[in-house]
Amino acid sequence: MKADKREDAVIRARDLFWAKGYHATSLKDLEATLDMRPGSIYAAFDSKEKLFLEALERYAQAGAARFADLRANYASPLAALAAHIRSFADLGQRDEPARACMMVKTVLEAAQTPALSERAEALLAETEARFIATFSDALAAGEIAPDSNPAKLGRRYMAEIGGLRAYAQRPGSSTAVAEMAEDIAREVEALRVQGDRD
Numbered sequence: 001m002k003a004d005k006r007e008d009a010v011i012r013a014r015d016l017f018w019a020k021g022y023h024a025t026s027l028k029d030l031e032a033t034l035d036m037r038p039g040s041i042y043a044a045f046d047s048k049e050k051l052f053l054e055a056l057e058r059y060a061q062a063g064a065a066r067f068a069d070l071r072a073n074y075a076s077p078l079a080a081l082a083a084h085i086r087s088f089a090d091l092g093q094r095d096e097p098a099r100a101c102m103m104v105k106t107v108l109e110a111a112q113t114p115a116l117s118e119r120a121e122a123l124l125a126e127t128e129a130r131f132i133a134t135f136s137d138a139l140a141a142g143e144i145a146p147d148s149n150p151a152k153l154g155r156r157y158m159a160e161i162g163g164l165r166a167y168a169q170r171p172g173s174s175t176a177v178a179e180m181a182e183d184i185a186r187e188v189e190a191l192r193v194q195g196d197r198d
Helices: 003-020 027-034 038-045 048-073 077-086 102-109 114-140 150-167 174-189
Strands: none
Touching: 003 027, 003 048, 003 102, 027 038, 027 048, 038 048, 048 077, 048 102, 048 114, 077 114, 077 150, 077 174, 102 114, 102 150, 114 150, 150 174
């Protein structure tokens, strides 16, 4: 399979798995979504599990790239974190397969499939580590108080994003999600020490 066709198939599979979950996605679902016969799917990806893992990697890579782009656009680590939270304000209106995080959904749904849940856990840990590192950068830059705990702040930040995404699954949640994203962003900005506000 050519690289561009494979990438398209993985993205299509990602969206299907993200919407339905691993176990609820049947081979017939994959056949219809990818427009491929079972033999071709197995020839290209070996198994449904390996296709899912590749799709999950794409999901995580896209999130990491978005955050990296954001960090590059802000000299202030704290400003980048606030902007990242604000980027979820329209979550309830997005045309996405699901509003909940695919990695979190996998951990919750695929506990009986260790290869999937363990990889999802590892990807979540990588995401959390990026947030902790950004709070560490804010500490090193003197943006937040010297006694701040970047690990604790990063874990809470991660939990708040997960909560926003879960809440956005509820019907009619768009306005509330936007308000909560703004509140969390302001809380992040409020961490800035007084002398660094100018």
